[in-house]
Amino acid sequence: MKKDEIGLEEALDSLEQIVEVLEEGKMTLEESLDLYEKGMKLVKLCNSRLEGAQRRIECLTGELPPDLT
Amino acid sequence: MTQIFTVTDLNQRIADRLENDPRLHDLWARGEVSNYLHHRSGHRYFTLKDEGSSISCVLFKGSALSLNFELEDGKNVMVFGDVAVYRPQGRVQLIARGIKQDEGLGFRHLQLEALKKKLAGEGLFALERKRALPLYPERIGIVTSPQGAALQDVLRTIGPYPAKIILSPAQVQGEGAEESIASAILALRGRADVIIVCRGGGSTEDLWCFNSEIVARAIFACDAPVISAVGHETDVTIADYVADMRAATPTAAAKMAVPDVEEIKEGLCSTQVRMMRALWTSLERKEERLEYLKHNVSAKRMYSLARDARQRLDILCQSLDAAQADKMQSLRSRLELAEGRLAAVGPRATLRRGYAIVRSQKGLILQAQDARPGDVLELILGRGRLMCRVLECLDGREELE
Numbered sequence: 001m002k003k004d005e006i007g008l009e010e011a012l013d014s015l016e017q018i019v020e021v022l023e024e025g026k027m028t029l030e031e032s033l034d035l036y037e038k039g040m041k042l043v044k045l046c047n048s049r050l051e052g053a054q055r056r057i058e059c060l061t062g063e064l065p066p067d068l069t
Numbered sequence: 070m071t072q073i074f075t076v077t078d079l080n081q082r083i084a085d086r087l088e089n090d091p092r093l094h095d096l097w098a099r100g101e102v103s104n105y106l107h108h109r110s111g112h113r114y115f116t117l118k119d120e121g122s123s124i125s126c127v128l129f130k131g132s133a134l135s136l137n138f139e140l141e142d143g144k145n146v147m148v149f150g151d152v153a154v155y156r157p158q159g160r161v162q163l164i165a166r167g168i169k170q171d172e173g174l175g176f177r178h179l180q181l182e183a184l185k186k187k188l189a190g191e192g193l194f195a196l197e198r199k200r201a202l203p204l205y206p207e208r209i210g211i212v213t214s215p216q217g218a219a220l221q222d223v224l225r226t227i228g229p230y231p232a233k234i235i236l237s238p239a240q241v242q243g244e245g246a247e248e249s250i251a252s253a254i255l256a257l258r259g260r261a262d263v264i265i266v267c268r269g270g271g272s273t274e275d276l277w278c279f280n281s282e283i284v285a286r287a288i289f290a291c292d293a294p295v296i297s298a299v300g301h302e303t304d305v306t307i308a309d310y311v312a313d314m315r316a317a318t319p320t321a322a323a324k325m326a327v328p329d330v331e332e333i334k335e336g337l338c339s340t341q342v343r344m345m346r347a348l349w350t351s352l353e354r355k356e357e358r359l360e361y362l363k364h365n366v367s368a369k370r371m372y373s374l375a376r377d378a379r380q381r382l383d384i385l386c387q388s389l390d391a392a393q394a395d396k397m398q399s400l401r402s403r404l405e406l407a408e409g410r411l412a413a414v415g416p417r418a419t420l421r422r423g424y425a426i427v428r429s430q431k432g433l434i435l436q437a438q439d440a441r442p443g444d445v446l447e448l449i450l451g452r453g454r455l456m457c458r459v460l461e462c463l464d465g466r467e468e469l470e
Binding site: 007008009016018022023027029030033036037049050056057060061 | 203204205207215224229231232233234235236237238253256257260330333334336337340341343344347348350351352354374377378381
């Protein structure tokens with residue numbers, strides 16, 4: 001994973017926070033929309049991480065057995 | 070007075086002494102079998118040993134008939150028999166008349182107990198040093214044999230969970246296994262968020278390397294939490310005591326290591342619904358306020374806020390799937406309704422200065438793209454309205470921005 005990419009855990013955590021803030025409903029329309037958009041981006045990101053997950057196996061001492069790649 | 074023996078006499082005398090001692094008859098001796106030889110004569114020869122000493126044993130063909138298990142090196146046994154001297158060599162030996170298995174009570178077991186006590190004393194098994202497993206590990210280290218079924222079980226169980234898997238190959242039985250396992254564990258330091266140390270089922274002998282001190286210390290030295298899964302449910306090794314979590318099988322270890330992908334997906338779905346509902350509720354509330362505020366606040370400001378919001382909703386709508394888009398569509402029309410009302414009431418003053426509000430049957434026209442050539446549009450002026458037909462739509466975006 002690249003350094004700038006946020007992890008699944010971080011994404012799911014911030015999503016949880018966003019939902020809570022949104023549900024509190026104390027924000028302006030502008031802020032709610034901002035948050036909603038941010039939330040949807042995170043949902044998309046999580047989904048794509050889960051969908052697009054290729055098995056990435058690395059072997060510390062060199063070659064992987066061919067049936068595992 | 071000094072007596073001079075021939076060697077034969079000496080051995081005879083020793084033999085007489087030992088073989089006539091009732092305490093060296095009908096005795097039980099406990100130890101581990103080594104140098105086992107099943108002679109083609111049918112007699113069995115082996116050495117019985119513990120950590121400090123050893124003694125030769127013979128099980129003659131006739132007595133061997135009563136054996137109800139296979140004798141082999143490394144087995145802990147209880148031998149019943151008599152002490153005798155093999156005169157040609159002056160060798161003291163135990164003539165076995167019966168042998169039974171000594172499950173786990175041999176000296177190796179005692180050694181194991183001693184090691185356990187030592188490591189426990191040093192705090193290697195302490196509950197308070199057990200680390201929690203990460204919820205969403207991104208790097209999963211696996212220490213096992215690349216050829217073993219255990220690895221396949223673990224990989225299958227991790228399934229589609231998106232993590233990098235780092236295999237640190239180890240030899241999990243036989244000579245040198247302890248060192249191999251320990252260095253494979255240590256090689257993962259700084260490289261994994263959670264480590265699974267595993268191998269499939271096997272004999273106690275096969276699993277013994279997981280009872281070694283060097284493996285225990287390697288697990289202890291790990292910077293990531295370690296899940297151990299050695300053998301089957303009933304096999305518990307020292308590795309299991311030191312590890313942060315013990316799993317009954319490699320499959321169970323993998324289940325502990327990663328969350329269920331389907332569960333996360335369901336969670337994401339319900340998160341979307343919750344966000345949508347929250348936004349909806351907040352929009353409803355905003356609409357009520359709009360109703361109230363439109364008399365008191367600059368219409369122009371409200372108008373531009375509403376317009377921005379509508380554009381953003383448009384963009385959002387595109388990104389949602391059909392079911393959600395329906396909901397969003399309805400949010401949008403409610404917003405447009407509010408806009409329309411606002412437009413009708415608010416901007417009179419502006420209109421009187423020469424501006425116009427343009428709308429079609431579909432709603433307000435805010436940009437050239439909102440209309441198509443041939444559309445009929447309504448222009449609301451400072452006084453009165455004009456019904457117009459569009460000749461051409463020119464996208465003037467670059468001039469405005």
